[in-house]
Amino acid sequence: MSSFHKSSSLPAENPSLLTGRNWLERSLIRLIASHTPKCREVVKLLSQSMEVTLPITLRIKLRLHHLICAWCQRYERHLRALRKVASSLPEHVDDCCPETLPASSKERLKQALRGKGR
Amino acid sequence: MKLPNSGAANAVRESLRSVNPEAWVDQHGDYLYRYALIRVRHPEVAEDLVQETLFAALRTYTNFRGTSSERGWLCGILRNKICDHFREHAREVSYTDLEFLRDEMSHKFIGQDWNHDLGPAEWKPDPEAALDRKEFWETFRSCLDKLPERVADVFMLREMDELDTAQICEALRISENNLWVMLHRGRMALRECLQLNWFERKSKMKTGTGWS
Numbered sequence: 001m002s003s004f005h006k007s008s009s010l011p012a013e014n015p016s017l018l019t020g021r022n023w024l025e026r027s028l029i030r031l032i033a034s035h036t037p038k039c040r041e042v043v044k045l046l047s048q049s050m051e052v053t054l055p056i057t058l059r060i061k062l063r064l065h066h067l068i069c070a071w072c073q074r075y076e077r078h079l080r081a082l083r084k085v086a087s088s089l090p091e092h093v094d095d096c097c098p099e100t101l102p103a104s105s106k107e108r109l110k111q112a113l114r115g116k117g118r
Numbered sequence: 119m120k121l122p123n124s125g126a127a128n129a130v131r132e133s134l135r136s137v138n139p140e141a142w143v144d145q146h147g148d149y150l151y152r153y154a155l156i157r158v159r160h161p162e163v164a165e166d167l168v169q170e171t172l173f174a175a176l177r178t179y180t181n182f183r184g185t186s187s188e189r190g191w192l193c194g195i196l197r198n199k200i201c202d203h204f205r206e207h208a209r210e211v212s213y214t215d216l217e218f219l220r221d222e223m224s225h226k227f228i229g230q231d232w233n234h235d236l237g238p239a240e241w242k243p244d245p246e247a248a249l250d251r252k253e254f255w256e257t258f259r260s261c262l263d264k265l266p267e268r269v270a271d272v273f274m275l276r277e278m279d280e281l282d283t284a285q286i287c288e289a290l291r292i293s294e295n296n297l298w299v300m301l302h303r304g305r306m307a308l309r310e311c312l313q314l315n316w317f318e319r320k321s322k323m324k325t326g327t328g329w330s
Contacts, residue, residue: 014234038230038231039227039230039231039237040227041230043306044302047301047305048298050301051283051298072238074237074238074241078241078312078313079305081245082277082308082309082312084246085249086273087278089255089258089278092249092252092255093149093152093153094149095252095255095256096256096258097152097155097156097259099152099161100151101147101148101151101165101168105165106143106147109143109147109169109172110139110143112169113142113172113173116139116176
């Protein structure tokens, strides 16, 4: 997996924990790669893990995969950041919306509420 | 009704005295409208939702005893109205939009693994710092607007309203699997958009290359 066919990245530029710098790492990488899902599957699982608790074996496999893949590790961090962003949006509604209720709509609304209050 | 003299009782007295729905329009109208607009995208629908919210608030005012902020309370009612809107909408329009992003991310992978040059980059500065920046929220909103409506609906019901899987599936008449696929693809697209339009630009600025 990882260092073997990844575009221009040399093992030295791979920011993952295990990058095949020596024989032991290369063996570990081969072992982990053959027993854990590929990145395309991992990103799906990471998203799913935010909805349900995955079985322990899968969770362990995901941790192991992160050892040989910094990109999936970052992806998981980014998913968490996205969740934080979305849940903070209520406090920042005014920051991202220049729109306002037209004055005529506000007037209509007030009149309607006056009517209801009676 | 004679209320005892205490902090809580005085708060209730205050709130019963001060119900002024027209003031709600002035103080909270724009906020509620903007909140709705982010979720439903169409100005007329957003306006309708604000109106329904304020009417409902007037009907149920006695339930609000100043225990939370007025805006928070109104926002809670608006969230329910938004969910009801999606529920109605789901009767006419299918929420099983599984075509989105089916193949678009393929070039980010080599086979089944990330392409190291195109995969997730380090997000610097820290995303936490971005939350204070107005421009970040403008960027986020435009990324959200790029998602197909239904994918955005699902994502926001889950992440902003924090509804659980069962609630969303019931409201939108979709299966759990549909929900997970839409969430996965929506998150993937949003992540990509934010990286491209915020974090990569910020890091380019720091190194003084290209974009200014």
